[in-house]
Amino acid sequence: xxxxxxxxxxxxxxxxxxxxxxxxxxxxxxxxxxxxxxxxxxxxxxxxxxxxxxxxxxxxxxxxxxxxxxxxxxxxxxxxxxxxxxxxxxxxxxxxxxxxxxxxxxxxxxxxxxxxxxxxxxxxxxxxxxxxxxxxxxxxxxxxxxxxxxxxxxxxxxxxxxxxxxxxxxxxxxxxxxxxxxxxxxxxxxxxxxxxxxxxxxxxxxxxxxxxxxxxxxxxxxxxxxxxxxxxxxxxxxxxxxxxxxxxxxxxxxxxxxxxxxxxxxxxxxxxxxxxxxxxxxxxxxxxxxxxxxxxxxxxxxxxxxxxxxxxxxxxxxxxxxxxxxxxxxxxxxxxxxxxxxxxxxxxxxxxxxxxxxxxxxxxxxxxxxxxxxxxxxxxxxxxxxxxxxxxxxxxxxxxxxxxxxxxxxxxxxxxxxxxxxxxxxx
Amino acid sequence: xxxxxxxxxxxxxxxxxxxxxxxxxxxxxxxxxxxxxxxxxxxxxxxxxxxxxxxxxxxxxxxxxxxxxxxxxxxxxxxxxxxxxxxxxxxxxxxxxxxxxxxxxxxxxxxxxxxxxxxxxxxxxxxxxxxxxxxxxxxxxxxxxxxxxxxxxxxxxxxxxxxxxxxxxxxxxxxxxxxxxxxxxxxxxxxxxxxxxxxxxxxxxxxxxxxxxxxxxxxxxxxxxxxxxxxxxxxxxxxxxxxxxxxxxxxxxxxxxxxxxxxxxxxxxxxxxxxxxxxxxxxxxxxxxxxxxxxxxxxxxxxxxxxxxxxxxxxxxxxxxxxxxxxxxxxxxxxxxxxxxxxxxxxxxxxxxxxxxxxxxxxxxxxxxxxxxxxxxxxxxxxxxxxxxxxxxxxxxxxxxxxxxxxxxxxxxxxxxxxxxxxxxxx
Numbered sequence: 037x038x039x040x041x042x043x044x045x046x047x048x049x050x051x052x053x054x055x056x057x058x059x060x061x062x063x064x065x066x067x068x069x070x071x072x073x074x075x076x077x078x079x080x081x082x083x084x085x086x087x088x089x090x091x092x093x094x095x096x097x098x099x100x101x102x103x104x105x106x107x108x109x110x111x112x113x114x115x116x117x118x119x120x121x122x123x124x125x126x127x128x129x130x131x132x133x134x135x136x137x138x139x140x141x142x143x144x145x146x147x148x149x150x151x152x153x154x155x156x157x158x159x160x161x162x163x164x165x166x167x168x169x170x171x172x173x174x175x176x177x178x179x180x181x182x183x184x185x186x187x188x189x190x191x192x193x194x195x196x197x198x199x200x201x202x203x204x205x206x207x208x209x210x211x212x213x214x215x216x217x218x219x220x221x222x223x224x225x226x227x228x229x230x231x232x233x234x235x236x237x238x239x240x241x242x243x244x245x246x247x248x249x250x251x252x253x254x255x256x257x258x259x260x261x262x263x264x265x266x267x268x269x270x271x272x273x274x275x276x277x278x279x280x281x282x283x284x285x286x287x288x289x290x291x292x293x294x295x296x297x298x299x300x301x302x303x304x305x306x307x308x309x310x311x312x313x314x315x316x317x318x319x320x321x322x323x324x325x326x327x328x329x330x331x332x333x334x335x336x337x338x339x340x341x342x343x344x345x346x347x348x349x350x351x352x353x354x355x356x357x358x359x360x361x362x363x364x365x366x367x368x369x370x371x372x373x374x375x376x377x378x379x380x381x382x383x384x385x386x387x388x389x390x391x392x393x394x395x396x397x398x399x400x401x402x403x404x405x406x407x408x409x410x411x412x413x414x415x416x417x418x419x420x421x422x423x424x425x426x427x428x429x430x431x432x433x434x435x436x437x438x439x440x441x442x443x444x445x446x447x448x449x450x451x452x453x454x455x456x457x458x459x460x461x462x463x
Numbered sequence: 464x465x466x467x468x469x470x471x472x473x474x475x476x477x478x479x480x481x482x483x484x485x486x487x488x489x490x491x492x493x494x495x496x497x498x499x500x501x502x503x504x505x506x507x508x509x510x511x512x513x514x515x516x517x518x519x520x521x522x523x524x525x526x527x528x529x530x531x532x533x534x535x536x537x538x539x540x541x542x543x544x545x546x547x548x549x550x551x552x553x554x555x556x557x558x559x560x561x562x563x564x565x566x567x568x569x570x571x572x573x574x575x576x577x578x579x580x581x582x583x584x585x586x587x588x589x590x591x592x593x594x595x596x597x598x599x600x601x602x603x604x605x606x607x608x609x610x611x612x613x614x615x616x617x618x619x620x621x622x623x624x625x626x627x628x629x630x631x632x633x634x635x636x637x638x639x640x641x642x643x644x645x646x647x648x649x650x651x652x653x654x655x656x657x658x659x660x661x662x663x664x665x666x667x668x669x670x671x672x673x674x675x676x677x678x679x680x681x682x683x684x685x686x687x688x689x690x691x692x693x694x695x696x697x698x699x700x701x702x703x704x705x706x707x708x709x710x711x712x713x714x715x716x717x718x719x720x721x722x723x724x725x726x727x728x729x730x731x732x733x734x735x736x737x738x739x740x741x742x743x744x745x746x747x748x749x750x751x752x753x754x755x756x757x758x759x760x761x762x763x764x765x766x767x768x769x770x771x772x773x774x775x776x777x778x779x780x781x782x783x784x785x786x787x788x789x790x791x792x793x794x795x796x797x798x799x800x801x802x803x804x805x806x807x808x809x810x811x812x813x814x815x816x817x818x819x820x821x822x823x824x825x826x827x828x829x830x831x832x833x834x835x836x837x838x839x840x841x842x843x844x845x846x847x848x849x850x851x852x853x854x855x856x857x858x859x860x861x862x863x864x865x866x867x868x869x870x871x872x873x874x875x876x877x878x879x880x881x882x883x884x885x886x887x888x889x890x
Contacts, residue, residue: 068830149850153841162863163833241687245863260668261691266864287886294888389882402881403495406590414580414884423576423889424880436589436672436877437693438865450863453851454829455816457841459714461721462850 052229052236056164056191056243062221063163063189063245069218071138074185077216078134081181082127084212085205089123092208095200096173103197115172116198126177129428133181136427139446140187153457159449161187163245166237168193168259170251173201179248180209180223182430186448189222191244193234195251199227238263245450250431253358268443271434272358273303273386275416278375278401279323280392281314287413288319288391289326292364294415295389297330301360303432304387304419308355308365310375313339316368320344324366332362339368355382372397376404383407385434387419408434408441479656479663483591483618483670489648490590490616490672496645498565501612504643505561508608509554511639512632516550519635522627523600530624542599543625553604556855560608563854566873567614580884586876588614590672593664595620595686597678600628606675607636607650609857613875616649618671620661622678626654665690672877677858680785695870698861700730700813701785702843705802705828706750707819708741714840715746715818716753719791721842722816724757728787730859731814731846735782735792737802740766743795747771751793759789766795782809799824803831810834812861814846835861835868 069077085092096118103113118126139159146156165183167190169175176194183190194202202225210220226233237244238259246266249259253272260267277295279288295306311320320343324334334340335354336347347366354365355378369375379388389411390401398412409419419442421429426444433439439447496504512519523545530540545553566586573583592610594617596602603621610617621629629652637647653660664671665686673693676686680699687694704722706715722733738747747770751761761767762781763774774793781792782805796802806815816838817828825839836846846869848856853871860866866874 064831064833067833147852149845149852151841151845151850153838153845155851157868160833264688266693266862268864284886290886290888298889398883402883404491406491406494406587407879409880409882411580411882412884413886414578414882415888417889418576418578418580418882418884418887419880423578424582425574425576435693437695440877441584441880450867452834453836453846453868455836455838455841455845456825456829457839457845459711459717459840460845461717461842462725462844 052226052232055224055226056236056240058221059164059189059191059224060243062219063161065219066184066189066222067140067161067163067187069187071140073218074138074187075134077184077213077218078130078181080212080216081177081209082130082134084208085123085127085130085177088204088208089120092118092123092201092204095204098200099198108197112171112197116201118173118201122174126174129174130177130181133185133428136185136445138185139449144451149455151457151460151462153455153460156454157451158454159446160452162448162450164189164191164243165448166191166193166240166244166247166265168234168237168247168249168251168255169195170255171195171197173198173205175250176202176205177209179430180206182428182445182448184222186445188448190224191237192223192225192227193237194225194227196227202227235262238265241265248430268431268433268439268447269435270431270443271303271386272384273305273432274308274356274358274382274384275304275306275386276308276310276379276383276388277306277416278372278388278390279309279311279315279319280372280390280394280397281312282393283315283319283391284393285319285322289323291389291391291413291415292323293326293330295417296327296332296364297362298415298417300362303358304416305360306364306416307357307359308367308382310378311366311368312372312375313368313370316340316343320366320368327364330362332364335363335365337367340366358384372400376401379405379407386432387411387416389414389416408432479653479659482651482653483663483667485648486591486616486618486651487670489646490588492646493611493616493649494567494588494590494614496614498567500645501565501614502561504611504640504645505557505608507639507643508604508636509557509561511635512550512554512557512604515631515635516547519545519550519628519631522631525627526625535624539598539624543628545600545628549601553601556601557604557608560612560855563612563872565612566876571878576882578887578889580882580887583881584878585881586873587879589875589877591616591618591670592875593618593620593667593671593674593692595661595664595674595676595678595682596622597682598622598624600625600632602677603629603632604636606857607633609855609872609875611649613872615875617651618664619650619652619654620664621652621654623654629654662689665692668692675857693865695858695860695866695874696862697858697870698730698813699785699811700732700859701735701783701809701811702731702733702813703735703737703806703810703815704733704843705799705815705817706736706738706742706746707799707817707821707824708739709820710742710746710818711820712746712749716750718816718818718840718842719750720753720757722844723754723759723791724789725842725844727789730785731843732787733791733843734784734786735794735809737805738793738795739799739802740795740797743767743770747793747795754791757789759791762790762792764794767793785811799827803828806832806834813859814838814843816841816843835859
């Protein structure tokens with residue numbers, strides 16, 4: 037992890053344990069809140085964020101100044117930056133989450149058991165949601181709001197680059213909860229414990245019900261490898277588009293361009309295009325020209341280099357790279373099997389799409405590609421909680437346990453089984 | 464773990480990696496099998512178990528003889544024992560699993576996305592299911608059959624006490640698959656790698672999609688703490704029944720007796736009874752007498768000792784003990800809050816029940832007790848996959864991620880999202 041020990045931390049196992057125990061206790065209170073209570077609390081948080089704008093901006097200015105002194109890259113400084121518009125956006129996002137249907141109490145399934153007792157599976161909060169994430173301070177508010185809407189308490193460990201901003205944001209949210217008569221321990225940070233804070237979350241069995249890492253592949257890998265509490269892995273996206281022999285030229289061009297350039301820095305942006313050899317001559321020049329018109333650098337294999345001039349020769353490393361930038365890798369493959377094998381070898385299991393008018397090959401691709409989202413004739417940019425109709429998104433899960441693909445509020449819940457009998461015993 | 468290194472193992476990292484890679488490859492084949500294919504394969508396995516009865520019994524006799532030499536407890540020897548009837552039972556269980564509805568391909572939810580593409584979430588196999596378990600050889604067949612029915616490959620690590628039995632059972636199942644034209648690598652063991660085999664499953668990221676430990680609390684704890692692959696924790700049950708002030712005498716007696724004595728060795732058997740003080744005098748003597756009539760030893764707190772003679776004084780340790788035997792702990796509490804606090808402190812989160820005719824207190828118990836299954840006026844013995852209508856049971860999950868409570872075939876699956884578009888790009 038890129039996080040460093042906060043110098044003024046005085047970590048003690050007891051103090052951390054106490055904090056986690058208070059989160060657990062608070063989660064019993066948040067689990068009992070009505071949907072109306074939770075919505076009111078979130079609106080109070082949104083109001084408070086706007087009301088305390090100046091304090092938040094001052095803390096953020098400190099973080100930015102420190103970041104500049106420490107030579108943080110300008111892209112990272114931009115992600116760290118808060119301004120009036122972004123604080124307004126934060127508050128609006130919290131109000132959007134307040135407006136989402138409450139998943140808690142939803143009856144998932146149920147029936148009468150053979151002996152006559154009524155059986156119901158109902159949605160309940162996890163309890164305490166832990167999060168370990170990097171520089172963006174908006175994640176602090178996002179995760180707290182999603183956790184609260186779904187009846188959970190949250191314990192947060194943010195990036196040290198955003199330390200001052202996060203401290204004030206959490207302080208503002210806690211005060212807003214307190215004013216609503218909700219225990220402020222429902223939102224806590226372990227930032228002041230530095231690395232030990234992250235460790236206490238990863239090893240917080242009995243206190244942390246689920247841990248969500250958000251950030252670089254390295255951070256996620258560390259959390260998955262070290263945690264003894266259940267983790268939901270939100271993953272990097274080495275996303276592929278396959279241009280089949282029958283791919284219409286306009287769909288191929290428009291979908292690849294949209295998937296690459298509409299927002300290149302996000303995980304559902306395409307990174308590698310695989311072109312069937314029979315269609316390479318017909319499709320590659322047009323797709324490359326359209327990408328270049330948007331400033332995209334092309335890394336290509338030998339066939340691509342032969343078909344269009346000025347292509348950067350692609351290396352093995354390119355197939356395994358998530359550029360998150362205006363760069364793309366293009367490879368020509370002989371068969372659909374080769375395309376699927378390439379995806380198996382290099383995909384992170386996030387999203388893949390095929391452009392084809394061949395129904396048999398389309399269905400085969402949907403069946404055989406083992407990724408969270410598999411598409412035919414659509415831009416990979418649709419792989420998104422908002423587009424899927426979830427209203428808010430916690431991230432995109434690339435694991436198979438519990439949640440796969442875009443995660444909404446329901447993915448921050450568990451269930452329990454209720455049995456209502458009248459004296460039944462088992463024969 | 465109680466497992467010891469198999470003396471003839473020649474573990475090499477490469478050989479293990481190769482075996483896991485073959486499981487992954489096999490899982491692509493099993494994922495593509497139709498429901499009919501899978502049912503036919505399971506019937507072939509059931510036939511083969513019966514046909515190779517003599518070989519299985521001979522191997523089992525070797526395990527039993529070794530167990531006796533090594534001084535295995537008679538209860539463990541009984542769990543290890545296979546005979547004609549138990550092999551018949553194994554085959555019948557496999558045929559029952561073959562008859563279950565196939566979860567794979569089930570459409571969980573779906574709708575048209577705003578831009579017009581069709582979105583579907585469909586059930587898919589996990590891929591490779593790993594299992595680490597203790598002495599009972601029937602678990603070997605059970606888990607393999609459940610994994611295959613749900614389109615998964617299985618890699619098994621059984622207890623060393625059942626080594627010969629497991630080797631032959633796996634051999635018989637693999638031959639049956641082979642004869643059906645299904646790759647035998649869909650069912651594999653790492654028993655020959657000893658402890659390194661278990662370690663290879665726990666650290667098999669990229670190969671093992673989910674790992675299921677089954678056995679003692681110690682084994683489960685080890686697997687959860689050490690694994691870097693996702694684990695489904697199937698847990699021990701310190702199960703409680705609360706006798707409320709309004710509990711009818713006959714329900715209190717019949718349910719406690721049923722929950723304790725119908726099958727004391729299983730995880731949904733009650734271990735602790737909490738009696739509200741206002742009902743103690745009315746209920747305790749009758750419940751104790753009924754339990755004693757079935758040979759149950761009573762551990763009681765001071766009030767219980769005062770109400771009935773001959774009670775073993777309960778210690779702190781009793782509240783934290785899963786007896787799995789004809790023993791029970793009884794404690795008198797002042798309020799429903801005290802009962803819920805006791806459950807919070809000592810429960811493993813498996814199953815709890817309250818006996819009451821007070822609707823308000825019943826609903827409060829259902830809401831506030833945070834266990835996988837919470838009941839009113841029913842025996843905890845109903846906390847079971849068969850009773851819940853799942854047809855087969857992989858175990859009872861006491862974790863909150865992915866699966867909670869009794870797990871059926873659907874809990875051995877993940878989902879993926881399919882998008883079928885017609886050239887859609889994101890605006």
